[in-house]
Amino acid sequence: MKNLQKILKTLSILMIVGLMFIPASVAFASNVDRPLTDRENAAFIVRDEWTAWVKGFTASLSELDKNATSRIYSNMDFYDMQYRFTEKYKKVPEYLDEDGKPTQKLKDLIKEKRKEINGATAKKEFLCFTSNANGSTVRYTKTGSPSVDIGYSTDGTTFTTWAANTPITLNSGESIYVWNKSNTLNNSSNYIKFVMSGSIAASGPVDSMINFSSITSYCYSKLFQGCTVLTKAPELPATTLASDCYSEMFQGCTGLIDGPSALPATNVPQNAYFVMFHNCTNLKNAPVIKARTVGSNSCQMMFQNCSNLEKAPELPATTLANDCYSNMFDGCTSLTDAPSELPAITLANQCYYAMFNGCNQMQVAPYIKATTLASGVFNGMFSGCTSLREVSIDYTGSFMSTSPDPSFGNWLFNAANNGTLYYSGTSTDAANINYIGLSGKSWTITPHP
Numbered sequence: 330m331k332n333l334q335k336i337l338k339t340l341s342i343l344m345i346v347g348l349m350f351i352p353a354s355v356a357f358a359s360n361v362d363r364p365l366t367d368r369e370n371a372a373f374i375v376r377d378e379w380t381a382w383v384k385g386f387t388a389s390l391s392e393l394d395k396n397a398t399s400r401i402y403s404n405m406d407f408y409d410m411q412y413r414f415t416e417k418y419k420k421v422p423e424y425l426d427e428d429g430k431p432t433q434k435l436k437d438l439i440k441e442k443r444k445e446i447n448g449a450t451a452k453k454e455f456l457c458f459t460s461n462a463n464g465s466t467v468r469y470t471k472t473g474s475p476s477v478d479i480g481y482s483t484d485g486t487t488f489t490t491w492a493a494n495t496p497i498t499l500n501s502g503e504s505i506y507v508w509n510k511s512n513t514l515n516n517s518s519n520y521i522k523f524v525m526s527g528s529i530a531a532s533g534p535v536d537s538m539i540n541f542s543s544i545t546s547y548c549y550s551k552l553f554q555g556c557t558v559l560t561k562a563p564e565l566p567a568t569t570l571a572s573d574c575y576s577e578m579f580q581g582c583t584g585l586i587d588g589p590s591a592l593p594a595t596n597v598p599q600n601a602y603f604v605m606f607h608n609c610t611n612l613k614n615a616p617v618i619k620a621r622t623v624g625s626n627s628c629q630m631m632f633q634n635c636s637n638l639e640k641a642p643e644l645p646a647t648t649l650a651n652d653c654y655s656n657m658f659d660g661c662t663s664l665t666d667a668p669s670e671l672p673a674i675t676l677a678n679q680c681y682y683a684m685f686n687g688c689n690q691m692q693v694a695p696y697i698k699a700t701t702l703a704s705g706v707f708n709g710m711f712s713g714c715t716s717l718r719e720v721s722i723d724y725t726g727s728f729m730s731t732s733p734d735p736s737f738g739n740w741l742f743n744a745a746n747n748g749t750l751y752y753s754g755t756s757t758d759a760a761n762i763n764y765i766g767l768s769g770k771s772w773t774i775t776p777h778p
Contacts, residue, residue: 453537453541454533454534454537455482455485455506455507455508455533455534456506456507456508456531456533456534456535456537456538456563457485457504457505457506457507457531457532457533457563458499458504458505458507458525458529458530458531459499459502459503459504459529459530459532460499460500460502460503460504460527460528460529461501461527461528461529461530462501462527462528463501463527464498464500464526464527465498465499465500465501465526465527465528465529465558466496466497466498466499466525466526466527467496467497467499467505467523467524467525468493468494468495468496468497468523468524468525469491469493469494469521469522469523469524470493470494470521470522470524471493471519471520471521472518472519472520472521472522473518473519473520474519475514475515475516475520475521476511476513476519477509477511477513477514477521478490478509478510478511479491479507479508479509479510479521480507480508480509480510481497481505481506481507481508482505482506482508483503483504483505483506484506488506488508493521499527499529506533506537507537507538508537508538508540509537509538509540510540511540512539512540512542513539513545513548514538514539514548514549514552515547515548515549515550515551515552516545516546516547516548517546517547517550517573520547520550520551520552521552522551522552522553522554522555523552523553523556524555524556525556525557525558525559526558527558528558528584529556529558529559529560530559531559531561531562531563532561532564533563533564534563534564534565534566535549535552535563535564535565536566536567538552543569544567544569544570544571544574545571545574546571546572546573546574547571547572547573547574547576548571548574549565549574549575549578550573550574550575550577550578551576551577551578551580552578553578553579553582554577554578554579554580554581554582555580555581555582556579556581556582556584556585557581557582557583557584558584559579559582559584559585560584560585560586561585561586561587562579562582562585562587562588562589563589564589565589565591565592565616566593567593567594568593568594568595569594569596570594570596570597570598571598571601572598572599572600572601572624573599573600573601573603574598574601575601575602575605576600576601576602576604576605577603577605577607578605579605579606579609580604580605580606580607580609581607581608581609582606582609583609583611584611585606585609585611586611586612586613586614587612587613587614588606588609588612588614588615588616589616590616590617591616591617591618591619592616592617592618592619592620593619594619594620595619595620595621595622596620596621596622597620597622597623597627597628597646598624598627599624599625599626599627599650600624600625600626600627600629601624601627602627602628602631603626603627603628603629603630603631604629604630604631604633605631606631606632606635607630607631607632607633607634608633608634608635609632609634609635610634610635610636610637612632612635612637612638613637613638613639615632615635615638615641615642617642617643618642618643618644618645619645620645620646621645621647621648622646622647622648623646623648623649623650623653623654624650624653625650625651625652625653625677626651626652626653626655627650627653628653628657629652629653629654629655629656629657630655630656630657630659631657632657632658632661633656633657633658633659633660633661634659634660634661635658635660635661636660636661636662636663637663638658638661638663638664639663639664639665639666640664640666641658641661641664641666641667641668642668643668643669644668644671644695645672646673647672647674648673649673649675649676649677649680650677650680651677651678651679651680652678652679652680652682653680654680654681654684655679655680655681655682655683655684656682656683656684656686657684657685658684658685658688659683659684659685659686659687660686660687660688661685661687661688662687662688662689662690663690664685664688664690664691665690665691665692667685667693667694668695669695669696670695670696670697670698671695671696671697671698671699672698673698673699674698674699674701675699675700675701676699676701676702676703676706677706678703678705678706679703679704679705679706679708680703680706681706681707681710682705682706682707682708682709682710683708683709683710683712684710684711685710685711685714686709686710686711686712686713686714687712687713687714688711688713688714689713689714689715689716691714691716692716692718692719692745693717693718693719694711694714694717694719694720694721696721696722697720697721697722697723697724698723699722699724700723700724702724702726702736703736704736705736705738706736707736707737707738707740708736708737708738708739708740709738709739709740709742710740711740711741711742711744712740712741712742712743712766713742713743714741714743714744715743715744715745716745717741717744717745718744718745718747718748718749719749719751720741720744720748720749720750720751721751721752721777722750722751722752723753723777724752724754725752725753725754727754737764737765738765739765739766740765740766741765741766741767742765742766743766744767744770744772745770746770746771747770747771747772748770748772748773749772749773749774749775750767750772750773750774750775751775751776751777751778752774752776752777753776753777
């Protein structure tokens with residue numbers, strides 16, 4: 330009991346985040362032999378009010394935004410909200426009376442939060458730009474005549490019309506929120522692009538740029554193309570996509586370190602992710618990719634030349650189309666962790682063409698489950714992977730026979746000098762091993778264990 334008292338004496342309102350997870354039965358134990366201090370009462374009162382607020386907030390999210398709950402927990406928004414909430418209540422005298430009970434001001438603030446949660450109109454989340462340095466600027470340009478009505482806000486509530494080519498200057502830590510009040514944004518010939526200087530991190534969902542409406546073809550195409558000072562990408566929560574919708578979106582963003590946390594769509598139409606992160610040379614954190622069906626060229630050159638990318642996302646798709654993954658990680662010279670497997674059984678023309686070309690740090694290839702091939706599917710797939718030592722494939726055709734399958738041209742060209750190919754086919758004619766790129770190398774060819 331004495332130890333408990335010592336702990337209680339050291340509690341302060343600055344430690345509310347930790348207090349929120351202390352059971353109420355401990356805090357208000359009946360055998361405590363002294364009254365709790367005002368500061369201790371403050372901590373527990375704010376903790377309980379916060380708990381109620383969070384429960385109400387998270388309960389309402391399922392009605393207001395079916396994707397918001399996953400964003401909160403996966404992107405640490407929950408902890409960010411918790412921090413911002415507790416920051417408001419650090420000043421104990423302002424929010425607690427001399428008996429340690431909530432003042433009317435605190436009650437009003439809590440009531441306001443509950444009204445915000447339970448009100449008929451949900452508070453929307455907007456695309457946000459936050460400066461990492463003093464003097465950063467953000468503006469947007471127009472190509473053609475895109476039909477847009479763009480505004481910006483410093484508080485996420487009151488928006489001011491924002492004209493094209495009008496820079497907004499931000500100092501370190503300052504933010505603006507962006508909202509396109511039109512339901513349209515970009516198309517193949519009319520589009521806007523953000524232009525930045527200094528150092529800028531994006532956050533929040535990008536769908537405020539289409540007024541929270543449905544994605545259309547090309548709608549986000551080129552939106553951040555060439556933003557070399559963008560360090561963090563916004564979230565891309567859409568689950569229903571259109572052709573070319575994210576094509577070239579972050580192409581050439583050489584300062585980009587963090588991509589969106591996830592690309593949750595399971596059906597990805599043609600060109601949807603085409604060259605999306607091409608030449609993002611500092612990208613370290615790629616998004617989780619949930620696609621199960623991928624259209625033609627949908628991921629072509631998606632991460633090409635992302636030379637700092639060390640870990641590739643898993644690729645769970647089982648239905649593929651022509652060129653869907655061609656050159657996807659081409660030139661990712663720091664890539665050490667490939668996807669664990671490529672689960673598609675039936676492949677389409679050139680779907681894996683040069684997929685990992687030049688990934689010279691990768692030692693273990695994804696386990697290839699394919700048994701039915703199409704033209705050119707493996708040509709150059711691992712060409713230039715000079716550290717590659719292990720490859721597994723379920724295909725049992727005679728790709729190393731005297732009449733080799735034309736789908737395997739230079740498949741393992743310039744792989745490591747020693748390695749193992751797990752292959753259960755019946756024909757492994759050594760005279761044609763040069764066809765797949767292993768000429769003069771000491772590789773063991775063996776069936777799967």
